[in-house]
Amino acid sequence: MRQTSDADAEAWVLTTDPGRALLQEVAMTSTYGPTELQRWRRGATPEHVAAAVRLAVGRSRGKAKFSRAEAMWFEPVGLEQATTETVARHKAERFRGSHVLDLCCGIGGDTLALASEAQVVAVDADQGMCRRTRWNAHVYDVADRVDVIRAQVERIAYRSQSLVHVDPDRRQGSAKRARELLGYSPGLEFLQALPGRVRGGAIKLGPASDFVTHFGEQPCELELISLGGECKEATVWFGALATCRRRATRLPEAVSWTDQDGPRNPLVPIASPLAWVYDPDPALGRSGLLDSFAAANGLARCAPGIDFLTGPEPIDSPFLACFEVLEILPLDLKTIGKLVTARKLGPLEIKTKGTDLRPEALRAQWKPRGPHPATLLLMGGKGTSRAILARRRSPAVSQAQPIA
Template structure:
């Protein structure tokens, strides 16, 4: 899609093209394009309309009903904040007194839209002309023009003297590939990290794998998961910081776990139950805090499996009952699985170098039964646990 085609979608012909494409969203691209051209649509408009129909269908998971009237680019949708996460962040900003927000690197506008709905005036910018145009179109589509301005601009050139809050989501892709080194972010990490010195109420959205060494002094580092899927890290700076570390689990019942991220859990033997903490808990370094809620211990100080004597209902981890623990030997494991008639095997792992798919091929599973094994380390020794799920993280 181009900015010119995006403008066409605001015309009667463009609206009709989108309506027609919506009926063909599930059709193969060539079939849909042929059907749309048969209705008299120009090829470029037909292709763009069908792309929007497909992206809107995919976007329902992130944006719900809003997706039906929004516009997207493929990378923009992939990188966009889920509406549940953006909405929660916007409410927290509003409750902290932010009234005028600069959204630097706004993408297709997910966080801008959420902030505006929370009553915050937003100046949103993106360096990519098409992405900025898409964000502006989404603002208009959802009727938030009175609270939002969108511009195509370099984030580092934005005047921040008129805002009392900043949200920055630096670009972490280059040439279609993910960028893992913060020094390669756009805008630069030096600029991003320095925002809190210019506007104290600053929030930085970052990749979940961001190093703890990059957490600004005094900031709250939050890791967020949605239904068990780790989606982002966020650094809350200045007056926005409430605790040193936070793991936020969003879903039917949103829960948060807080702490310093510096505690160490006690170490002990394998016990009757093993807990697999949510990835947000692990990334926030709050495994020790979680362990204390279930009277748990680790079997290896470097592995984030927590062991306990009882199955405590918790939203912060999945719980399994340990049936058997034995030293890891592929030959022995294969024999045990054959004895049990296991043909379907769920493999979980932490601290093991084995590749689950490769292991399955070596095991040559055959039989009517199913089982779950956990590959891990116990007192630094490779170990396999036979386990049965007893509690789901979203009960």
């Protein structure tokens, strides 16, 4: 995390007339070259100019996560690790009407959503992050529902009736994001002990982390949350806030699939691609519920260990991207390239599973600039590699279960 001196410089930019004027000028500039920096430094110190640039860049990037980003106080790593507003509001609904401890609050992404539903005490060891959370609480008009304290979360006292949300640091002073929970801070020992110390709560983990290894057998609910088709986080719900064992949730449609919705021990057949092929939402796969969903909807896998599903009829669900099969080809790049040119395909959507082929590189190689939109589904696997030329079907009404 950045040092408090950076927070002091940013606070000057945000709270003084010269600082706000500087920030406004920086925010209206598309590039920050030597000429611009030299001009700004005539009226402000290099530290204040750097702070204004950080704030302007943060607000620009923050618009992808927050609806009021143009007024918020961001820090680069804090913004990257902050929960997207849509996801945070989804989680906050379970805390409605409670008093919540939000541990490792960072810039306050989860704090702001929690405060719309509950009274919140936000805790972080970094004084700069505490200042940012207070500021952002005012931006979202929830400052009267948020108390912010600076403390090491491992050292504070927990009441047995408390509800807790924790977003552990996944970098811990390193530029590289930790995938193993052993690299999180607070550490795995604290995270695993937390359910026994409070009434209930949630632990935010990375969706690509080894959460199943450490929490898969615990008496808790593992929820995988996707937003717009990208898996955003694995949430461990425990105690009074757990509702099932596994849950896959897709936002913004607000639909979910749990271990209670499908067969307990699903047997999903393997079949060559039929009339329709489906690319399932990644939350289904990461939650371990893909076979349950497939079996309940009469679908088969296209190949062992490959998360493309297939069936004879189209199925409408936010959890499935649906493709009509036009042709099945060997996974031979030269053959496919000739087909792309001959059929005048373009734009060309490319999806891959079980292979290290990169869609961007393939598009650059094939140059699909024709007038006929298409999709290529490329799947690897020993003895099962193939390419499917397909047409994407427009989504219709959801058949998935709405979140209660």
